[in-house]
Every structure is written in structure tokens, then in C-alpha cells.
């Protein structure tokens with residue numbers, strides 16, 4: 001099981017969701033399943049409207065690699081700097097902003113805020 005913790009203003013308390021490993025569910029699908037309000041337009045990584053802040057819950061974060069599409073959309077939405085948007089590998093620290101429709105919950109517990 002992987003833990004995804006949501007923090008969002010409409011919630012009075014954090015929502016902790018357990019996701020079975022290898023489920024391959026996106027954050028946006030989880031948010032819909034638990035009725036967490038977040039505007040999304042395309043659901044395909046093309047509009048940037050679903051950007052959320054994601055932080056690993058572990059002490060040491062792993063490397064992350066964003067797809068070209070996610071990097072471009074996050075940059076256009078003002079969530080990545082020019083330097084971050086041009087870097088193939090983002091350094092040891094994953095970007096704070098991710099597209100909920102593109103972020104597939106993996107084997108790492110995360111905190112999601114929006």
C-alpha cells in the first residue's frame with residue numbers, strides 16, 4: 001500500500017488515502033474518487049489546470065523525470081522556472097508542481113496540496 005495525503009482548503013482535516021501498489025491510478029482519478037474539488041479541463045496533460053503541489057513523505061527524494069508535455073504545460077502555467085523547464089532531469093529535489101492528470105501514484109508516499 002502507498003499512502004497519498006491530501007491537503008486542500010475545502011477539507012477541515014487532511015485526507016489520507018491508501019492505494020494498493022501497482023494500481024497505476026493518477027492523482028486526478030483519486031481526487032475525483034474522493035470528491036476533492038480541482039478544476040481540470042483536458043485530462044490529457046494539455047491545459048495545466050490540474051497542477052497540484054506534490055511532496056515526498058520520505059526523507060530522501062528520488063530523481064524524477066517529467067515528460068516533455070508535462071514540463072511544457074507546467075512552465076506555461078507558471079509552475080516551473082525556465083531553468084527547470086529546460087532541464088531533462090530535475091535534480092535531487094522533485095518539482096513541487098505536478099499535473100494531477102499525469103502523475104501516476106507509484107511506490108512512494110506523497111503529500112498533495114492545492
Ligand code: FES
Nearest residue numbers: 043045047048101
Ligand atoms: S487536466 Fe489539463 S493538464 Fe491536467
